[in-house]
Amino acid sequence: MNILIIGGAGYIGGVTAHMAVEAGHAVTVFDNLSTGRDYNVPKDAELVVGDVQNRDTVAHLFKKRRFDVVMHFAARILVPESVKNPYDYFYTNTFGALTAIDTALQFGVERYIFSSSAATYGEPHSTPLTESSPTAPVNPYGWSKLLAEQILQSYQQSHSLQWAAFRYFNVAGAYAGVGTDYPFVSHIIPSLLASMKQKEPIMIAGDDYDTQDGTCIRDYVHVADIAKAHVAAAEQMARGKVLNQPINLSSGTGYSVKQVADTFNEVTHADLPIKFGPRRAGDPAKLFASHDRATQLLGWRPNLHLRQIITDHYNWYKAQDNPNRPV
Ligand code: UFG
Numbered sequence: 001m002n003i004l005i006i007g008g009a010g011y012i013g014g015v016t017a018h019m020a021v022e023a024g025h026a027v028t029v030f031d032n033l034s035t036g037r038d039y040n041v042p043k044d045a046e047l048v049v050g051d052v053q054n055r056d057t058v059a060h061l062f063k064k065r066r067f068d069v070v071m072h073f074a075a076r077i078l079v080p081e082s083v084k085n086p087y088d089y090f091y092t093n094t095f096g097a098l099t100a101i102d103t104a105l106q107f108g109v110e111r112y113i114f115s116s117s118a119a120t121y122g123e124p125h126s127t128p129l130t131e132s133s134p135t136a137p138v139n140p141y142g143w144s145k146l147l148a149e150q151i152l153q154s155y156q157q158s159h160s161l162q163w164a165a166f167r168y169f170n171v172a173g174a175y176a177g178v179g180t181d182y183p184f185v186s187h188i189i190p191s192l193l194a195s196m197k198q199k200e201p202i203m204i205a206g207d208d209y210d211t212q213d214g215t216c217i218r219d220y221v222h223v224a225d226i227a228k229a230h231v232a233a234a235e236q237m238a239r240g241k242v243l244n245q246p247i248n249l250s251s252g253t254g255y256s257v258k259q260v261a262d263t264f265n266e267v268t269h270a271d272l273p274i275k276f277g278p279r280r281a282g283d284p285a286k287l288f289a290s291h292d293r294a295t296q297l298l299g300w301r302p303n304l305h306l307r308q309i310i311t312d313h314y315n316w317y318k319a320q321d322n323p324n325r326p327v
Contacts, residue, residue, distance in 0.1 A: 004065075005020070005073065006030045006070060007036065008029030011223065013031070014037075016226075019231050028065060051096075052099060062107035062109065069113065070101075082140040094147045101152065119137055121135055122135070122142060129287070131167070131246050162242065166233075193317050195272055206283065215258040216283055220305075224304060243297060249300075263310055
């Protein structure tokens with residue numbers, strides 16, 4: 001297949017680009033390199049630099065090559081930043097999706113795989129979440145993704161668009177030399193690496209949640225497993241499989257932040273002391289979800305679990321010698 005990967009120079013998009021090339025597909029990456037890096041793009045893929053919100057640039061891309069499917073990763077992803085600057089989030093994530101979806105259809109490309117988020121659920125009423133759980137985002141980031149899902153659904157009705165929106169949970173790990181090469185230090189694993197580098201204790205935000213050890217429960221999925229789901233979806237859609245719905249990419253199992261910190265200490269032998277600070281605003285106690293729909297539709301289930309996720313993330317981090325690394 002000819003696959004267009006919008007945002008394919010970033011973390012999850014970059015890993016997916018590598019996996020798509022390894023699976024024998026021809027990949028074109030479109031990315032404005034604002035947070036993406038050209039070195040994340042596989043050498044056998046073509047990189048086109050441009051903004052997804054710019055209709056002329058996007059149209060030019062579709063004029064040049066006939067794509068079988070679009071995968072859309074390009075997004076802003078920092079929740080607190082979205083609260084400060086909603087405009088940037090709706091412009092990049094929602095208007096960017098609208099522009100690319102509409103342009104793809106204008107050029108007859110009818111298959112679209114979109115990166116959505118657990119943030120579409122907001123504060124869960126019960127766990128594990130399923131795709132039928134209520135969606136009630138609690139920040140502009142979550143809204144920007146939910147609106148994009150609704151745009152996909154609307155174009156399905158009006159223009160026969162075939163689509164899938166993958167709702168990611170806590171993605172970590174690395175693959176093919178591509179890792180979180182961006183200052184995501186608010187996220188737990190990059191934050192643990194930052195503590196290690198600075199020889200500081202691990203700071204866990206809150207130990208008084210209603211969970212087994214008082215720390216928040218999250219659902220960690222390896223970036224390689226996430227990428228695999230995208231390639232599987234593209235291949236199945238090309239064979240005529242109808243998806244046309246949001247699909248959780250989750251492990252179904254939650255780990256507490258304390259378990260993550262302990263596993264990090266074991267894997268890295270960093271032996272950092274753990275301190276407990278105040279809760280972080282807006283953190284739900286438990287966020288984990290069933291992947292039954294992904295299994296049923298795509299035969300997908302995650303293969304790589306917490307220890308492997310942390311090991312791969314750590315090994316990638318150690319191998320970095322560029323000045324832009326996360327810490
Ligand atoms: N945490 C700490 N200490 C740190 C960093 C994080 O205790 O130094 C805790 C957080 O309080 C939270 C957990 O680790 O309980 C995970 O936090 P992350 O920031 O790594 O991830 P979130 O669960 O907040 O965010 C994830 C995705 C976002 C998505 C969000 C909402 O990374 O992209 O879920 O669905 F928007």
